[in-house]
Amino acid sequence: MTSVLVTGASVAGPAVASLLARQGLDVTVVERADSLRQGGQNIDVRGTGREVLRRMGLEDAVRARNTGEVGTRFVDESGSTVSEIPVDLGENDGPTAELEILRGALSQVLVDDCPDTVAWCFGTHVTDVVETDDGTQVTFSDDSTGRFDVVVVAEGVGSATRELVMGEVEQVELGMYSAYGTIPRTDVDDDWWRVLVAPGSRQAALRPDDEGTTRANLNFLADGPELAGLGPAQQRARLRERFEGVGWEVPRILDGFDAGDDLYVDWLRQVRAPRWHEGDVCLLGDAAWCVTPVGGGGASLALVGAYVLAAFLSSSDRSRDGLHDAFAQYEDWMRPLVDEAQDLPRGVPRLAAPRTRLGVQAFRLGARAAGLSPVRRAAQKITGGPQAGRELPPFPPADGF
Numbered sequence: 561m562t563s564v565l566v567t568g569a570s571v572a573g574p575a576v577a578s579l580l581a582r583q584g585l586d587v588t589v590v591e592r593a594d595s596l597r598q599g600g601q602n603i604d605v606r607g608t609g610r611e612v613l614r615r616m617g618l619e620d621a622v623r624a625r626n627t628g629e630v631g632t633r634f635v636d637e638s639g640s641t642v643s644e645i646p647v648d649l650g651e652n653d654g655p656t657a658e659l660e661i662l663r664g665a666l667s668q669v670l671v672d673d674c675p676d677t678v679a680w681c682f683g684t685h686v687t688d689v690v691e692t693d694d695g696t697q698v699t700f701s702d703d704s705t706g707r708f709d710v711v712v713v714a715e716g717v718g719s720a721t722r723e724l725v726m727g728e729v730e731q732v733e734l735g736m737y738s739a740y741g742t743i744p745r746t747d748v749d750d751d752w753w754r755v756l757v758a759p760g761s762r763q764a765a766l767r768p769d770d771e772g773t774t775r776a777n778l779n780f781l782a783d784g785p786e787l788a789g790l791g792p793a794q795q796r797a798r799l800r801e802r803f804e805g806v807g808w809e810v811p812r813i814l815d816g817f818d819a820g821d822d823l824y825v826d827w828l829r830q831v832r833a834p835r836w837h838e839g840d841v842c843l844l845g846d847a848a849w850c851v852t853p854v855g856g857g858g859a860s861l862a863l864v865g866a867y868v869l870a871a872f873l874s875s876s877d878r879s880r881d882g883l884h885d886a887f888a889q890y891e892d893w894m895r896p897l898v899d900e901a902q903d904l905p906r907g908v909p910r911l912a913a914p915r916t917r918l919g920v921q922a923f924r925l926g927a928r929a930a931g932l933s934p935v936r937r938a939a940q941k942i943t944g945g946p947q948a949g950r951e952l953p954p955f956p957p958a959d960g961f
């Protein structure tokens with residue numbers, strides 16, 4: 561039986577594990593965290609990602625965990641609405657999608673979908689990878705070892721196994737920090753994704769979830785990764801300094817970040833790996849092509865990538881050369897979709913993070929005229945999700961899809 565090691569249990573990892581195990585491959589998943597990571601904010605599944613969910617029979621399970629977000633509203637410092645884009649516009653390409661779900665909830669849906677044959681190892685990561693004549697020998701952090709025909713690296717943007725196998729890959733920094741956290745829901749919160757664009761290249765946002773809390777997000781432009789290496793307490797202090805004087809709900813967000821335990825601070829960068837496979841090892845999801853939340857569609861691309869990789873691997877003759885050919889087919893199929901997602905419109909993300917008060921006023925005027933303006937077109941480009949515009953590759957006959 562073809563043995564597959566998947567590293568990373570977020571979105572891409574469990575999706576490919578489920579699809580491959582259903583094809584009779586012998587799948588082991590290792591995740592660095594001690595348990596499935598529940599953190600993360602509202603993410604959406606769109607375009608071809610939605611088609612993958614449908615084929616996996618998971619559309620209803622995802623819809624059942626909908627965050628309840630009714631649309632996106634730009635607000636000013638007093639909380640008054642500047643403009644709004646409701647989800648029921650019927651176009652499925654606005655900032656709020658029909659299938660909105662917390663990242664942790666999507667991960668759980670995919671893990672629950674895995675057959676019992678999948679083996680799970682939490683609190684473990686890869687420390688060494690050696691290609692042999694007979695597959696790849698992997699050493700883990702607990703000193704155990706294993707031999708695998710295929711290693712799928714789905715470890716996200718900062719993947720250590722990717723570095724182990726391929727060295728450093730190009731990363732394009734977007735010049736923006738994003739800080740996410742969960743804060744208590746209060747009476748002023750509603751079911752809109754409310755976004756404040758403030759002078760000083762700062763943005764603040766509040767989103768509803770289906771767990772009785774509110775998901776908060778602060779973004780700001782920076783010249784470099786100035787928070788790198790800081791601990792959570794220092795990061796909180798620096799966020800406080802950076803958002804000093806911004807009104808609206810920002811003081812509450814900062815207090816909530818101080819009191820919460822899930823603050824996640826990200827220096828946004830796109831991963832531009834020149835190739836996604838090396839020997840028996842293949843990159844998948846953010847580890848291969850992180851587009852960042854600014855690029856949008858990261859979860860959808862992870863689902864499509866998992867499906868395409870699983871389809872080509874399952875259809876191969878399962879010889880070593882056949883498996884390597886499947887990697888190449890997967891990369892050929894996915895590259896155009898990823899290139900398109902990474903090709904941000906000019907001025908993004910700076911356009912939506914003006915430095916001056918005048919710039920903010922101009923942004924708000926643009927947001928008001930969103931139906932016609934370049935703002936809307938830019939928004940569509942970065943929120944529309946990956947649209948392959950061609951058939952997904954087939955699984956072997958009798959695969960049940």
Ligand SMILES: Cc1cc2nc3c(=O)[nH]c(=O)nc-3n(C[C@H](O)[C@H](O)[C@H](O)COP(=O)(O)OP(=O)(O)OC[C@H]3O[C@@H](n4cnc5c(N)ncnc54)[C@H](O)[C@@H]3O)c2cc1C
Pocket residue numbers: 567568569570571572573590591592593597598599600601602603663684685686714715716717718719720721740824844845846847852853858859862
């Ligand atoms: C905790 C968390 C919160 C997130 N929050 C948001 C959000 O709010 N908004 C948003 O747009 N995107 C968020 N993301 C990113 C989003 O999940 C991805 O962009 C997208 O879904 C693609 O997922 P992925 O599975 O490729 O990678 P990721 O979701 O990044 O998952 C990678 C997984 O690999 C694990 N891992 C890392 N290194 C190793 C290793 N060496 N060995 C084994 N396992 C390893 C990580 O713990 C993680 O579970 C978050 C990711 C995580 C992990």
